[in-house]
Amino acid sequence: MAENRQGSDRRGEGRRGPRPTKVREAIRSELAEDAGDDEVVSTLRPPVVSLENVSLAFDRPILKNVSFDAMAGETICIVGESGTGKSTTLKLILRLLKPDEGRVLIDGEDITEISFEEALEIRQKMGMVFQGAALFDSMSVLENIAYPLREHTDLDEDEIEARVREKLEFVDLDPDQVMAQYPSELSGGMRKRVGIARGMANNPEIMLYDEPTSGLDPLTTATITKLIIKLQRELNVTSVVVSHDIRSVFRMASKVALLYDQRITFFGTPEEMSGSDDPYIRDFLGGL
Amino acid sequence: MRPFLERFAQSTQRKLLSLQEYFALGLKSLQFIFARPFYGQDLVQQMDEIGVKSLGIVLLTGFFTGMVLALQSSVQLKLFGMTAYIGTLVTASMIRELGPVLAGLMVAGRVGSGIAAQIGSMRVTEQIDALNTLGTDPIKKLVTPRVLAALIMLPVLTVINDFVGILGGNVIGSLLVKVPASTYWRTVWEAIAGGGFTFRYIPNDFIMGLTKPFVFGGLISITACYFGLNTTGGTEGVGIATTRTVVVSSILILIVDYFITQILLSVLSYG
Numbered sequence: 001m002a003e004n005r006q007g008s009d010r011r012g013e014g015r016r017g018p019r020p021t022k023v024r025e026a027i028r029s030e031l032a033e034d035a036g037d038d039e040v041v042s043t044l045r046p047p048v049v050s051l052e053n054v055s056l057a058f059d060r061p062i063l064k065n066v067s068f069d070a071m072a073g074e075t076i077c078i079v080g081e082s083g084t085g086k087s088t089t090l091k092l093i094l095r096l097l098k099p100d101e102g103r104v105l106i107d108g109e110d111i112t113e114i115s116f117e118e119a120l121e122i123r124q125k126m127g128m129v130f131q132g133a134a135l136f137d138s139m140s141v142l143e144n145i146a147y148p149l150r151e152h153t154d155l156d157e158d159e160i161e162a163r164v165r166e167k168l169e170f171v172d173l174d175p176d177q178v179m180a181q182y183p184s185e186l187s188g189g190m191r192k193r194v195g196i197a198r199g200m201a202n203n204p205e206i207m208l209y210d211e212p213t214s215g216l217d218p219l220t221t222a223t224i225t226k227l228i229i230k231l232q233r234e235l236n237v238t239s240v241v242v243s244h245d246i247r248s249v250f251r252m253a254s255k256v257a258l259l260y261d262q263r264i265t266f267f268g269t270p271e272e273m274s275g276s277d278d279p280y281i282r283d284f285l286g287g288l
Numbered sequence: 289m290r291p292f293l294e295r296f297a298q299s300t301q302r303k304l305l306s307l308q309e310y311f312a313l314g315l316k317s318l319q320f321i322f323a324r325p326f327y328g329q330d331l332v333q334q335m336d337e338i339g340v341k342s343l344g345i346v347l348l349t350g351f352f353t354g355m356v357l358a359l360q361s362s363v364q365l366k367l368f369g370m371t372a373y374i375g376t377l378v379t380a381s382m383i384r385e386l387g388p389v390l391a392g393l394m395v396a397g398r399v400g401s402g403i404a405a406q407i408g409s410m411r412v413t414e415q416i417d418a419l420n421t422l423g424t425d426p427i428k429k430l431v432t433p434r435v436l437a438a439l440i441m442l443p444v445l446t447v448i449n450d451f452v453g454i455l456g457g458n459v460i461g462s463l464l465v466k467v468p469a470s471t472y473w474r475t476v477w478e479a480i481a482g483g484g485f486t487f488r489y490i491p492n493d494f495i496m497g498l499t500k501p502f503v504f505g506g507l508i509s510i511t512a513c514y515f516g517l518n519t520t521g522g523t524e525g526v527g528i529a530t531t532r533t534v535v536v537s538s539i540l541i542l543i544v545d546y547f548i549t550q551i552l553l554s555v556l557s558y559g
Binding site: 091094096116117120121123124126127128130131132134135136137147148151152198 | 325409410413414415417418420421422423424425
């Protein structure tokens, strides 16, 4: 989808602050650093996730006419102020919520009107990492990661354990050390990593992350960010990430969607965003 | 006046919607008993949680209720020189009313609150959403095993409660009222037989005594799961869900108890 900036000038009125040159320089240097590794994947294949003119309201309007596409292997980062409907967008993709207007398509299939049972099927294509990891308290790490495998595959216990070990190693955790532990015995960063391992247990083609780095120290934040990039680069997973952490967003995003006033006011590459002269975007980046 | 009427209409609409959701949850959880996948391990775990772990509290309340029933009725029966009939009174009271209602109230307090707190915590920590995203229906995974376990275990607990209650009556009858055990147990059987039989062999008291806990089991578990799944507002919300579960379950038990009694008394040929 082309860059979408309508309404951004109006919203920038009265918000002009000092130009956040330092932040932008830091971001540019980080982008240059990352470009030294692999190029962020961006292909022209059909969209894996697509939102078409989606509107949703509860007591008040949450989203109005929101559209964006996530192509195969892309990482779309949704940013914006608190309460702008970022997590709601993820719930729409997961079909935990149904839009009042518009359509949500997964692999070209319209999931707007599907039944609850069909939605459960569709969700098996996706892995979700929650803000607080949402690991099942009553289950060990092994059982948490094995859960989707036991539910939806015919793998025997040895194969399941092998898959769990593989996923734990992928997220840089020692299987022998953590598999028997319970979520309450893990640190915040470890919980997030186990959450990622559980999300990718079924080898989904789409990964959704809700604030994957919130509440983490800078080192753990960097680790989680690298993990998301690794997942995209090594497994070509399409990702949609909701985050407030602009530094991480600029490192992992193929495209950034900025939500403001119920709409996407910017959709483009991190370079385009950091180079933007839009007052609200400058303000937003500076504010972070 | 108009805003008041509007508020009243909105509030009524919300309550009716909640009631509809409550019954829909109950119906769906019962339908899932016959649908695959069947979470057998969860069922066994819940049967242990609801049944085995409630045994202590049920034994204690049943035994002391039986004892106090015997003690109180002995005072009245002594006036007519009929203390030999303590067993009749204790048995009829325990099997028809106190056994099911007390077991129900104990389970509502101990298990209902636990279920609401557990599912409520899962709701506020996004574990219910996680189940959904992992392709699992939370009703099938969480509600059905709890409802089925309560439907099975509450009648079992009630039978145990009835028995230890009658045993408690025997202890008081023997030790304080000096009613021989043989007389006591003969009057116990007379009380059961006196209620009449259905299909010639099934005592009506057993039908009433088992129908009630079966219904109470469903009420407690569905109420607890309903409030748990609808928890909002973090840990404070979990507390509210827990309190509501105990209050609503207890009130429902007492109200439904009356109607079941009324229906069964008119359906079964008592006496």
